[in-house]
Amino acid sequence: MRGIHVSADISTNDICTIDGVIKNYGNFRALHGINLTVKEGEFVALVGPSGSGKSTLLQVISGFEAATEGTLIIDGEDMTGVAPADRPTSMVFQKLALFPHKTIAENIGFPLKLRKVPKAEIERRTLDMIALMQLKPEYLTRYPAQLSGGEQQRVALARSMISHPKLLLLDEPLSALDVKLKKVLQAELKRLHRSLGVTFIHVTHDLEEAMMLADHICVMKDGLLLQLGTPDDIYYRPTHKFVAEFIGETNLFPVSVENNGYVATDMAGIQGHSSFGPEVAVHPQAYLMVRPEFVHMVGAGEELDVTLGVIVSETFNRGSTTQVKAVTKDGGHLMTLEIQGHIDAQIIVGAEIRVGWRDEDTHLFDRTTDTFQAAS
Amino acid sequence: MSQSLEPSRFMVALHALPSVLLQSAFFIVPLCMTIALSFQETEFYRVQWVWSLETWTDVFTTRYYWSILWNTILMAIACVIVCAVIGFPVAYALVTRFKRWQTTIKILLVFAFLTDAVLKTFGWVVFLDQTGPANYILSWLGLPSLPDWVLYSKFSALLGMVYTLLPFSIFTIFLSVDMIDRSLLRAAYDCGAGKFRAFWEVTLPLSKSGLMAGALLVFVLSLGSFLEPKVLGGGKNPMAAELIRQTFETRINWPLGSALTIVVISITVITILLASRLLDLRQRGQT
Numbered sequence A: 001m002r003g004i005h006v007s008a009d010i011s012t013n014d015i016c017t018i019d020g021v022i023k024n025y026g027n028f029r030a031l032h033g034i035n036l037t038v039k040e041g042e043f044v045a046l047v048g049p050s051g052s053g054k055s056t057l058l059q060v061i062s063g064f065e066a067a068t069e070g071t072l073i074i075d076g077e078d079m080t081g082v083a084p085a086d087r088p089t090s091m092v093f094q095k096l097a098l099f100p101h102k103t104i105a106e107n108i109g110f111p112l113k114l115r116k117v118p119k120a121e122i123e124r125r126t127l128d129m130i131a132l133m134q135l136k137p138e139y140l141t142r143y144p145a146q147l148s149g150g151e152q153q154r155v156a157l158a159r160s161m162i163s164h165p166k167l168l169l170l171d172e173p174l175s176a177l178d179v180k181l182k183k184v185l186q187a188e189l190k191r192l193h194r195s196l197g198v199t200f201i202h203v204t205h206d207l208e209e210a211m212m213l214a215d216h217i218c219v220m221k222d223g224l225l226l227q228l229g230t231p232d233d234i235y236y237r238p239t240h241k242f243v244a245e246f247i248g249e250t251n252l253f254p255v256s257v258e259n260n261g262y263v264a265t266d267m268a269g270i271q272g273h274s275s276f277g278p279e280v281a282v283h284p285q286a287y288l289m290v291r292p293e294f295v296h297m298v299g300a301g302e303e304l305d306v307t308l309g310v311i312v313s314e315t316f317n318r319g320s321t322t323q324v325k326a327v328t329k330d331g332g333h334l335m336t337l338e339i340q341g342h343i344d345a346q347i348i349v350g351a352e353i354r355v356g357w358r359d360e361d362t363h364l365f366d367r368t369t370d371t372f373q374a375a376s
Numbered sequence B: 001m002s003q004s005l006e007p008s009r010f011m012v013a014l015h016a017l018p019s020v021l022l023q024s025a026f027f028i029v030p031l032c033m034t035i036a037l038s039f040q041e042t043e044f045y046r047v048q049w050v051w052s053l054e055t056w057t058d059v060f061t062t063r064y065y066w067s068i069l070w071n072t073i074l075m076a077i078a079c080v081i082v083c084a085v086i087g088f089p090v091a092y093a094l095v096t097r098f099k100r101w102q103t104t105i106k107i108l109l110v111f112a113f114l115t116d117a118v119l120k121t122f123g124w125v126v127f128l129d130q131t132g133p134a135n136y137i138l139s140w141l142g143l144p145s146l147p148d149w150v151l152y153s154k155f156s157a158l159l160g161m162v163y164t165l166l167p168f169s170i171f172t173i174f175l176s177v178d179m180i181d182r183s184l185l186r187a188a189y190d191c192g193a194g195k196f197r198a199f200w201e202v203t204l205p206l207s208k209s210g211l212m213a214g215a216l217l218v219f220v221l222s223l224g225s226f227l228e229p230k231v232l233g234g235g236k237n238p239m240a241a242e243l244i245r246q247t248f249e250t251r252i253n254w255p256l257g258s259a260l261t262i263v264v265i266s267i268t269v270i271t272i273l274l275a276s277r278l279l280d281l282r283q284r285g286q287t
Helices: A054-062 A104-114 A119-132 A139-140 A149-161 A179-196 A207-213 A231-236 A242-247 B011-037 B053-059 B063-096 B099-112 B117-128 B133-142 B153-181 B184-190 B195-223 B227-232 B239-247 B254-284
Strands: A014-023 A027-040 A042-046 A069-074 A087-093 A167-171 A199-204 A216-221 A225-230 A251-260 A261-264 A272-273 A285-291 A306-317 A321-328 A334-341 A351-359 A364-367 B042-043 B047-048
Touching: A014 A199, A027 A054, A027 A069, A027 A199, A027 A225, A027 A321, A042 A054, A042 A207, A054 A069, A054 A087, A054 A167, A054 A199, A054 A216, A087 A149, A087 B184, A104 A139, A104 A149, A104 A261, A104 B227, A119 A139, A119 A149, A149 B254, A179 A199, A179 A207, A199 A207, A207 A231, A216 A231, A216 A242, A225 A242, A242 A251, A242 A285, A242 A364, A251 A334, A251 A364, A261 B042, A272 A334, A285 A321, A321 A351, B042 B053, B053 B254, B063 B099, B063 B153, B063 B195, B063 B239, B063 B254, B099 B153, B117 B133, B117 B153, B117 B227, B153 B195, B184 B195, B195 B254, B227 B239, B239 B254
Parallel strands: A042 A199, A042 A216, A087 A167, A167 A199
Antiparallel strands: A014 A027, A014 A069, A216 A225, A251 A261, A251 A285, A261 A272, A285 A364, A306 A321, A306 A351, A321 A334, B042 B047
């Protein structure tokens, strides 16, 4: 497994089971039969472009939208016909939806007030939440508009968690924040998830955010769940060309797969041995995927599984890494390399360099269906 | 000579001049004249320029004037309550239930504003008459006919006032209800609130500013109601505006009319100041 991924202790209990959920809006089908099981204590991210159905799925889980078909089981109970108020879920809204006419204390304590919890207990638990969210106790008597964006975010989280929901649903709550604050709150979310042990389902269009936070990522597109896996699965072993392109940068070359190897169909110099083994079907139309960080610079006399000469067309200094855009000698293909640290001074635009990659770092997709070729 | 983008004081004054002239000619000067007039006396229907407090003594010692003022305030309060009670559900339904017909309904409401009040008020007289459409509809529905006290009573006067002022109430409440973020209601449901509780905890408090503004408008306009109490009330329960008109026109006592006018204006101003202070206090914490 590449990269280190630490996940919280996850029990084996299923907290949420989504089985064949279809959602129609008139003639438009927003969800095409989603199956998803979330384990207790997991942090799951639903990722996809707008219109992918990720928010709709969250609305179905929260109860604000009813599924047209399929079942939803939360904490062992069928949620069909159960109102949002009666579900063991709690939502953090995109626009936060803090009550502007209620003080911070009233906002946070509202779910408990509705459950007729005694006043003293509400007060105690509100203070606990304030401490957990690292908010100042003097904020309790203020109104939401008097707090900064980040503080309002913490209040919204506190309100969602005070009633100890089984499932915390986050509907892109960080999308409206500036980058710096976003980073702080992402770290905060991760800390909260670890310390509370509550199951989080987080909708976001920001893949980097999903990779940072989640134990499992569901990539959605056009109402379909394309891939469900760990961040490493999604990044290094995408099962779909869309997933590969959606997450990070990638190089895709059209190739044809022949017996025990592949050749680029219209690209001089690429001929690799297939490390995928005999299970890779012979396929005239495939894509070869190589992540930029696996395209290495190759010294003279050195050979990788695939080695070719390219011409540098652009370099981007990204601080810890340098990104190099290069074109194949015949000018037909652009590729992206990512190199750790700074590059040699002679690598300037127009210079010829030798690059290459190892076959085990590559991936093949069917060019007609865009799906992964082999189960490896 | 350097040209400054900042307009000179002279230019500012020049630009403000038309407005200043207009305001002074049609508002400030008449108001000052009214105040000055209230300190004069009248004899044989003629104003005597003597500067005395006689008129004011008269105002403060005559119970009849104050009972009419009191009646006016009560009618205005009743009108405010009825307008709010009818206006709120209408505005709420416009926002939540009739989104598709919102524009049509708004245009109809504007038409209600544009229709002349005299026409509408006399329309009610015709409608409520013993031989009018109201009784015809009631008998067609098999209901007993209107008692004959209905027309030319406080009740009809109030009906007419509500009818004229209701659009103000609906519009102001509509604006505040429409501004409520729908996700707040979702949040309330998500926190565990039922429909009624969410309405009570979220929608109603957040509509308060619209309710208050609508109430203030309706109250102030009710104080000046003149046509409805006269035409529909049959002149039996005169309100302040009618008293003032009579004092000027029938009794030809301009100092007294002026004094009564100032009393009504004072009540209006005090109400507006109190209400804006209340709203200000409420909102200071929230914005």
